[in-house]
Amino acid sequence: MTGRLTTGNIFLLILLMTGISCPPSLYAVENHKDSLLNLVEKIKEPDKQCEIYVHLADLCNGNEESLPFWEKALQLAFVTNNESVVELALDYLIFNNIWYGNKAEAERFSKIADEKLPEDRGALFRAYMRSFQIWKRLDTGDINETLHESLKKLRGHQGNLTPEEEIEWEFLTALSIDYGVMVSGAYQELNEAIPYLRRAVELLSAYPLEQRYPFELLCYRKLANIYTALDNSAEAVLIIEKIIELHKREQAGQKFCFGFDRIYYNDDSFYYEEYVRLLSLPELSAEQLENYFEEFMRLHKRLQYKDQSYWQVLTRYYTSRQKLKTALSCNDSVIKCVHQNSRSADCLFPYLNRSDLYKQLGDYKNALYWLAKSDSVREQLHSEEIRQSMNEMRTRFNMDKLVLEKLKSDDQTKMIALIAVLIISLCVIAWGLHQRLMVRRLQAVKDKLLKSNEEVMKQSLRAEESEKMKTAFIDSMCHEIRTPLNAINGFTDLYFSEGVDESTRGEFQMQIQENTYRLTGLLDTMLELSKLVSSDEALPAEPTDVYAICAQQVEALKERNIKKGVECTFRGVPSLCTFYSNSFYFSKVVSHLLDNAIKFTQKGEIILSCLPNVEKRVMEISVTDTGIGISPDKQEWVFERFTKVDAFVPGTGLGLYLCRLIINKLGGTIKIDSTYTSGCRIVIELPCQSSVH
Structure with missing residues (x-):
């Protein structure tokens, strides 16, 4: 030394x-x-x-x-x-410039990557950067144009793609399916994007971790988004856990790649974001929920984030633990964050969540209040969509008009040049051809304008119909709620009046209780209807004894039947088939049909039939009465919302609509038998799922 x-x-x-x-x-x-x-x-x-x-x-x-x-x-x-530092710096510079809206700077660094990265090592990074930029452009630009331009370049090398271009092709194909589904609304086709992303990840496995990490992370994040959109929580959990593991492995190898430690690099925000995504997934097991929440809180203590996602995670966690009041408090903070960001559209799901929490607490008044607020936001969003569609149509019209004017100006200039060179006869022929072409273009523009006008009219009619239905609903609900409330108020005043004996007080008490049940049932029906309408999923089903439910409902009808001139009868045979249904909702349907029959039958008989149809492999349930009946022209109309056969008979006009909604979600059918003329007969068919041997 x-x-x-x-x-x-x-x-x-x-x-x-x-x-x-x-x-x-x-x-x-x-x-x-x-x-x-x-x-x-x-x-x-x-x-x-x-x-x-x-x-x-x-x-x-x-x-x-x-x-x-x-x-x-x-x-x-x-x-x-x-x-390694070149790729890391370019990744940050391109990503952050896109994030902060510096499009020109992002493009400048993309050109640097194309020009200066070596062919062998830089090919995969360039493919990653192109794919990442296309993904971001899709979030803000013209989806069809962006995907068309991107895939067109790769199609030119079809059959002679490099390994990196093959990975890019698989990823962009998955993107085209994903965003195509967004445009078309055919969400059942989203599954088709998964194999392309899986193949992209498989092809990436041939590269070292430090080279493939950004592209592999991009593929996994798109996979997690797709599985989340498909409500496949199990697969989404596996993918997000792979993201976390992949990031840990990449961080462990950075010192070897860079030649130094990134001692100031803090990736807590990365893990925080992934655990927020995990905790937002439905159907997590109790163990998963606790483990993810513990890690989430550990990261939160270090980062001290108090943003909207933090309160949403707490709301979901305490809801799953049935700490509903704590969940309500956290939901308050979510709504405050949304209001601070001035994004009223984001209030829809917090409002719905709040309504559901109040419902679980039994506070139906507040549940209905927050449900109404969510409906108001939904209506506002619908109006904004219509307004946006109209603005887009107007913009397209103006653009077509400008294009037409430009074409006309260009054609006139060409015609002047032709007149100076060609003889009159050729000019006449050219002018005739030009006019024919212009007529076709004008006709095409006219057709587009007519279609646009038709679409505007349809949207306007839909908006008017929605407004009328909302008004009818409010009027009907005010009337139906006011009737039991007036009865409750009136009998309560009489109950506390002096000079009323005990027997009369007992009758008043029964009237108060009956109208209270009626009001509660009305609110329950509205909440149930909102829940069923807002969900496209089938109702949960299990093996159900349809025969026993029908028998119980007839006995219940006999107990509450106060009309001496009406007899209630049950006719049935137990089936040898197994029926998968939902006993709660099926009971509500049968109960409502029986109540409807007794309401409109003053004298005669009400028959509930429960018989198997061996040929059709269904169980036929029918409710037959000898009441006022329903005219043939109204036998489909009565299944719509807010429809009543007799406007003077109490009711919201939602009963048969709710019955058809439930039966459809149970996989069955419900209709009125038009061949029966002595009253009304409503027939339900429930399919048999399996036979008992």
Whole structure:
């Protein structure tokens, strides 16, 4: 040893003196920045300067202030041929410039990547950057145009694609399916995108981890989004856990790739975001929920985030633990965050969640209030969609008009040149051809305008119909709620009046109780209807004894039947088939049909029949009465919302609509038998799922 200090030893000594080798939590961020900025002026070696600029960028924690530091690190990495830092810096520069809306800067660094990255190692990174930029363009631009341009370039090399282009092809094909589904609304086709992403991940496995990491992370995130959209929580959990594991492995190998430790890099935000996504998935097991929530809270203590996603996670967690009041408090914070961001459209799901929490607590008044608020937001969103569609049509019309004017101007200029060169006869022929072409174009524009006008009229009629239905619903509900409320108020006043004997008080008490049940049933029906209408899923089904339910409902009808001239009869035979149904909702349907029959039958008989039809392999359930009946022209109309055969008979006009909604979700059918003329007969057919041998 000669005792001389080499340049590398001097650099390490300065790092120790400035505290760079210590954890960043021991020093203020600004002090570290100042120290590093002073140090970078003293150090002359490009590789050490590059390392310091990476540290400075990491201290900025991904915000816009980090961009100049990443650009300087990129320049020095090119000088020192540090390909890992080159790719890292380009990734940050392109991603963050897109994030902060600096489109021109993002394109500039994309060109640098295309020009300066080596062919062998840089091919995969360039494919990743193109795929990432296309994904972001799809979120903000013309979906069809963007996908068409991107896939067109690759189709030109079809049959002669490089391995990197094959991966890009698989990813972009999955994107085209995903966003095509968004445009068409055919969400059942979303499954078709999964095999392409799986193949892309399989092809990426042939590359080293430090090269494939960004592209593989991109594929996994798109897979997680698709599984979440398909409500496949089990697969979504597996993919998000793979994302976390992939990031841990990549971070463990960074020192080997870069040649130094990123001691100021903090990836807590990365893990926080992934655990938020995990905790937002439905159908998590209790163990998964506890484990993910514990890790989420550990990250939260370090980051101290109090954003909307934090309160949403707490709301869902406490709801699953049945701590409903705590969940309500957290839901309040979600709504406050939404209001602070001035995004009223985001209030829909917090309002619905709040209504459901009040319903679980038994506070139906507040549940109905928040349900009404969510309906108001939904109506507002619907109106905004209509307004946006009309604006788009108007814009297209103006654009077509400008194009037409430009074409006309160009054609006139061409005609002047032709007249100067050609003889009159050729000019006449050319003019005739031109006019024919113009007529076709004008006809095409006219057809487009007519179609646009028809669409505007349809949207206007839908809006008017929606407004009328809302008005009818409010009027009907006000009347139906006011009737039992008036009865409750009136009998309550009489109950507390002086001079009323105990027997009369008992009758008043029964009237108060009966009207209270009626009002509660009405609100329950509305909440149930809202739940059924807002969900497209089938009702949960299990083996159900349909015969026993029908028998129970007839006995219940006999107990509450106060009409002496009406007889209630049950005719049924137990079936040898197994019926998968929902006993709660099926009971509600049968009960409502029987109540309807007794309401409109003053004298005669009500028959509930439950008989198997062997040929059709169904169970036929029918309710027959000798009441006023329903005319043939109204036998389908009565199954619509807010329809009543007799406007003077109490009711909301939702009963038969709710019955058909439930039976359809149970896989059956319900209709009125038009051949029966002595009253009304409603027939339900439930399919048999399996035979009992």
